[in-house]
Amino acid sequence: MPARYPVSSGSRGFTLVELVVVIVVFGIIAYLGAVLIGNFVGGYVGASRRQELASAGRLAVERMTREIHRALPNSVRVSGAGSQVTFLRVAVGGRYQAVGAPASRLQTYPGNPGDETFVAYGLSGLDAASHQLTVYPLDADALYADLGATVSGPRARIQDAGGAVGNGARSIRLASGDDFARQSPQRRIQAVDGVVSFCYVASRDGLYMALNPPGAVPDTSCDQSDHLLIRPVSRVRFRYREGTQARAGLVRFYLQVRDPGNPGESVDFQQEVHVRNVP
Secondary structure (H helix, E strand, O other): OOOOOOOOOOOOOOOHHHHHHHHHHHHHHHHHHHHHHHHHHHHHHHHHHHHHHHHHHHHHHHHHHHHHHOEOOOOOEEEOOOOEEEEEEEEEEEEEEOEOOOOOOOOEOOOOHHHOEEEEEOOOOOOOOOOEEEOOOOOHHHHOOOOOOOOOOOEOOOOOOOEEEEOOEEEEEOOOOOOOOOOOOOOEEEEEEEEEEEEEEHHHOEEEEEEEOOOOOOOOOOOOOOEEEEOOEEEEEEEEEOOOOOOOEEEEEEEEEEEOOEEEEEEEEEEEEEEOOOO
């Protein structure tokens, strides 16, 4: 007869209550782990998104800063309740040599006094189609006047780009439509290559840059064809403090860039750009 082994009375399986407790505990641990991992991943994604937003904003700020640094003295204008800044962009500058009657449109080069011709130095790459000369720009209204008419301000259309006369100099002849109203005390001359406007278009949620030929009347707004700097933008504000004899002009602008993935979050930028005040 086979032997029988006694069964221990302490041996038993899991009860239903114990099984439920284990499942609940593991569920809590899994939930907490998922929350921690989710927070970590969400924080990383959010930080990456904010970093990309900040980088895009810095690129826009740097572009505006570089362009404003090239503004022609006394050509900066702020309009649209501070939503737009416009200025003439200097491509190259130099000095001119001329003598003659102080009351003339520009004192003339001694070799051709009757032709209203003068010699300028440092204006490399100058041409009539894409540049325009300015001498002693003091009056913003005259700078933006209709160039098809005779103006009393310092802005002038180049009718004849002239030619090289040696030693890096160019001989430039004034036509009847040209008009330099004042002599520059330091004989400074600048060639501008465009009218630049930075403007915030609220209807399109973006900051745009418009570039027009130097002879154009400046834009009052930007359109779809202009260069988009950054979007979406919540607010842009430009301010300009004119320069004096003691200090340079100053352009201040504030830019608020909104996070497209989180409309309640944004990155703010503030910048000050000095504008040379020596015409």
